[in-house]
Amino acid sequence: MSFLDFDFTTLFTLSNLMAIFLGTIVGLIIGALPGLGATMAVIFLLPFTYTMDPVAAVLLLLAAFQAAEYGGSISAITLGIPGTPAAVATAQDGIPLARNESPGKALGISLNASVIGGVVGALCLIFLTEPFANFALRLSDPEFFLLGVMGLIAVASISTKGEMTKSLISVVLGLMVGTIGMDMFTGQPRFIMGQLELMEGLGIVALLVGIFAIPEILRVVKDDLHTQFASQASNLSTKLTGKDMKRIAKPSGVGSIIGTISGLLPGLGTVAAAWFSYIAAKKISKSPETFGKGNPEGIAAPESANNASVGGALIPLFALGIPGSVGIAVVMSAFIVHGIQPGPRIFTKDPTLTYGILYGFLLTTVALYIVGRLLTPLFARILVVPNSFLMPIVYVVAIVGGFSATSRYFDIWLSLILGLISLLFVLSRFSIAAFVMAFVLSPVIEVGLRRSLLISGGSYSIFLTRPFSLVFLIIIILMLMTPVFRKMGERRKRNKLENN
Amino acid sequence: MKKITGVLMLAILVLIISACSGKTGDNSKDTGSGEADFPEKPITVLVPYAPGSFPDNSARLLTQLAEKNLPNNQSFKIENVEGGGGIIAMTQLMNAKPDGYTIAYGSVSHVSVLPHMGDATFTHDSFQPIMKDFAPIPLLMVRTDAPYNNFDEWKEYVEANPGKFSYATTGPGSISNLNMVAVAKELNLDLKNISYEGGSQGITALLGKNIDGAVVMPSDALEHIEAGTLKPIFEFGQETEYEDAKSLGDLSLPDGVQAFSMLFAPKGIPEAELEVLHDAFKKAHESEEYKKYTESINAKQFYLNPEDAQKNATETHDLVGGLLKDLGLID
Structure with missing residues (x-):
């Protein structure tokens, strides 16, 4: 049976549709709750799936996964507290756009981009499972190591002017904290x-709560507790104009492709997806200087990427039976x-069920848009609620x-202590985003290199003899050389002017 | 109106949060000692593994089936307590009140490996086993396109290329590693251990031709055996059904370390409570549904009652101690 022979009436049953919407x-x-992400959502729903029929059970979880990836941006944009490491990238432009212009618009962009990413990821999963799975197998430790290094260089390149040293210090601290453990x-x-x-x-959730939520709360308390973030309800509409849609089309496309590919790779996943696409969107943007100040493209790219990565992450699961992340x-x-x-034979052994799940996964993006x-x-x-309540x-x-x-009291203390430390960091203008990115990449880089x-x-x-590894190495060298070339070009231009 | 909606939203948020955290309820409250009423509230099952992991699946399925056999319509609730390779969860169990309301779904590593490594405050007899569940037998997997077709050819290849054959395990001192090291030592083979985070990561690296072999549990390997990309070349049990593989028995080697899972209660749990729990789990263990599950992951059922389970734990503890010494991981 091929994917076109699928009997769609088996998918559009009441129980399947209910599962998707629920x-x-x-x-x-x-x-949307700070600290809880896609993984928590599927864990929470797992016990309910035991008594459901298989297609509905899997679709319930996949729908929750898809929606939670979008939901993660809600607390990042409205409260300034990214609940997942991927949402840290969204927060870069999401917070300024929500505070200075309109929270509704910021969320609308995030939603539309998420749906685009979800659709692209699902289509790749349906039509390109085999080539993508083979591609994923060709990438291993040497490539992961180099991708990790690439991520670090990218983080340094997004730091604001004049703060490079502080960004680099944040990166080094992130790498060091990442080595804690066995x-x-x-x-x-x-x-x-x-x-x-x-x-x-260090638990990633405890760390995120500590370094984002607590300093943000303390900052609000310090400023003025008797105001609210948004005063006018008219700013809350999530409807986007045609102009907005056109503007986010390109970054969403780029984000979707980067997201799907990153999703394939265990360990890198959504975090790398969000950041790589943020940086790529900045590079191709007509107005890169407004990134970090509320550029819609800066929201669209990471948001489409983290949803696309769900489809990407399902490819090794269906093709090889290999789960890439806890979720x-x-x-x-x-x-x-x-x-x-799940595994190489699932398509031949259970075609009705498999294609039911794949097409159902595409439906989850529709449900995501409606819900x-x-x-x-x-x-x-939420932003209309006075801060003293919120x-x-x-x-x-x-x-x-x-x-x-994790169900560990230890993690609460950890969050509180990290919160106080990071408040000092925020006040002295160190980059928290660079720290998180380095922390997440630290084990990828270390394990990749050592293994x-x-x-x-x-x-x-080993880094030179593998084709993909060599390509990544060349990209890294180019990334490092670009500023040098640019400087040389500027000097030449200046010399020319002086000579004239 | 606006305010009301806002307040409503927040109320929903709080409700959901409390629903999510429902699994972390307080179990330290006094329970009374009326034996006939046990259990009169849900029983917490500590699972020292990540949600979705292989032991977590087994624990969830087994407790779900066992729930039907609990008196008073009571239930089990799973609490995933990760950390320290299980030390956190098992320490929590050791310090829990022995009233039957806190138990754990542990494994061989908790009673045989961790006690030797110096970080754990418990040892092989610090808990009261409720029942031994099942044990998958690890397999040494290679690619079907490798230059050797069966165990004997593989052995020749390794002898001719000392230190070249790299194989994945889940780290030094892990069950997969200990089994391979023990066999390699008996046969005087020089192999290269590469550590991975889990069985499926090792399989991925093997499929991608980054390493030459992987010691994994059957659940990680079955799909690839049937797809014809990988095949087992050695089974760490006394016999094997695979054509090109040999087993410990074929080489007249002693038993390896069984990767069993076992249910534990805190030491000092009253007889009556232990019996209620044991009976509920034994019935679940013997149910058709559970048998189907263990067959689907190619694990062998090794039910043992509390007494024999303890004996089994102690024997494994001593066996692992010897292997760790040989490995140089402990003095």
Whole structure:
């Protein structure tokens, strides 16, 4: 059976559609809570899937996954608290646009871009599973290491002028904090200071709550608690004009493609997807100087990327039976509980079910658009609530969110301590975004490098003999050389002027 | 009107949060000792693994089936407590009140590997086993397009190329690693261990031709065996059904380290409570649905009652101790 022979009446059943819409609503709301993301949304829904029929069960989880990736941008844009590392990129332009212009517009852009990304990811999953899966297999540790390094250079390149040194310090600190935990090659704990809770490293959710939510709350308290973020309800409409749509089309397209490819690669996933596409959008933009000040393109690119990465991450699951992230592993467990083994033979063994899930996944983007249009204005309204009411609630929600990810009290203390430290960082204008990016990439870079060298027996030639690795290496060199070339060009121009 | 909607929104937020965190309720409250009423509230099952991981799946399925056999219509609730390779969860279990309301779905590593490594405050007999569940038998997988077709050819290849054959495990001291090291030592083979985060990462690297082999649990390998891309060349059990593979038994080697899972209660749990839990889990373990599941992941069911399970844990603890010493991981 090929994908065109699929009997669509088996998909459009009441239970499947219900599952998709319910999943979307729950995913959107959980995703919107600071500290809780797509992974938490699917974990929360998993127990309900045991009694459902297989297609509806998987679609419920996938719909929640899709919607939570969009929902993550809601708290980033409205509250200034990115709930996921990917939403940190969205926050760069989302916060200024929401505060200076219109929160409704910022959320509208995010929603439309998310839907575009979701559709592209789903189409790639349906039509390009095999070539993409083969491509993913050709990338391994040497390539992951180089991609990680590329990410670091990219982070440094987005730092604002004059703050380069501080950005670099943030990157180094992020890399260092990323080494906390057990060294997986020797089994030895590193920098855990006797705390067994640190054995698997600092929890990413506790870290995000600590370094984003707490300083933001303290900053609001310090400024003026008796105001509200948005005073006029007219700014809350999420409807976009044709001009806006045209403007975000290109960055959304770029974000979707980068997102799908990054989603393929375990470990990199949505974070790298969001940042790489943010940087790419800035490079191709007509007005790169407004990035970081509320440029809609800066919201569209990362938002389309993180939704596209969901489809990308499902490709290795369907083609090879390999889950690339915890969230996808939870989805996979729903397959297994229903006696379906994802892997190379799923298309021939269970075609009706497999294509049902694939087309259903495409439907989740439709549901996301409808539910998003209905619920988003309500979320935008949060900003009308006076800060004296809003902030205590945000505080509690963030702390509970941080706790529920791991069920460890230790993580609450960790968030509070990190919050105070990062407040000092924010006040002295260090880049928190660069720190997070470096923290997330730190294990990718370290493990990639060390495992490459273990496999090659210590020889660095492994980075030169693999085709993709060589290509990445050349890109890195070009990235590093661009500013040098630019400077040389400027000098030549100046010399010419002086000579004339 | 605007204000009302805002307040409503927030109320919904708070409600959802409390629903999400429902699994983290407080279990330390006094429960009374009326044996006949046990259980009179939900029982927390600590799972020392990430949600969606293989042991987490098994734990969720088993508890869901066992729930039907609990008196008073009570239920189990899963709490994933990750950290320290399970040390956090098992320490939590050790310190929990032995009233039957906190139990854990642990594994061989918690009673046999961790106690040797110095960070854990518990050892092989710090808990009361409720039941031994099942154990998958690890396999050494290679690609079907490798230059060797069966175990004997592989052995010749490795002997001719010492230190060249690289294989994935989940790290030094892991069950996959210990089993491979023990066999390599007996056969005097020089192999290269490469650590990966999990079985599926090792399989990915093997499929991508970055390494030559992978020691994984059958659940990670089955799909690829049937697709014909990978094949097992050695099974770490006493017998094997795979054509090109040999088993420990074929080479007359002693038992390896079984990757079993086991249900634990805190030490000192009253007999009656232990019996209620044991019976509920045993029935679930023997149900058709669970048998179908263990078959689908190619694991062997090794039910043992609390007493024998403890004996099994202690024996494995001693076996692993010897292997870790040989490896030089402990003194």
